[in-house]
Amino acid sequence: MPLYDYRCEVCSQPFQARHGFNDPTPACPHCGQAAVQRLIVKAPSIAGGMLTNAGDSRHASKEQLKDKWAEETPKLRKKLVDKLGEDTVSKYAPTLGSGNE
Numbered sequence: 116m117p118l119y120d121y122r123c124e125v126c127s128q129p130f131q132a133r134h135g136f137n138d139p140t141p142a143c144p145h146c147g148q149a150a151v152q153r154l155i156v157k158a159p160s161i162a163g164g165m166l167t168n169a170g171d172s173r174h175a176s177k178e179q180l181k182d183k184w185a186e187e188t189p190k191l192r193k194k195l196v197d198k199l200g201e202d203t204v205s206k207y208a209p210t211l212g213s214g215n216e
């Protein structure tokens with residue numbers, strides 16, 4: 116059964132109660148009042164921070180990848196040209212061509 120977060124509207128004490136989805140709202144364990152408010156658990160701030168960080172790192176790594184790509188592409192292309200010849204590289208790896216993409 117899911118665990119729900121509540122806050123008593125009478126004594127303002129937060130509490131948790133485990134019950135079924137269709138079961139009635141439990142009474143406050145502190146003062147016994149039934150006037151309790153279920154707290155909707157939104158994405159916790161921790162998760163939000165993680166998401167933000169993940170977004171940032173994705174952005175950073177993409178930029179880093181781009182830099183790395185720009186740095187490595189001419190070398191890679193030269194290796195391939197040495198090995199396979201200019202025509203083959205131009206034909207099969209046209210994206211390695213300009214290096215400005």
Ligand SMILES: [Zn+2]
Pocket residue numbers: 123124125126127128143144145146147148
């Ligand atoms: Zn209470």
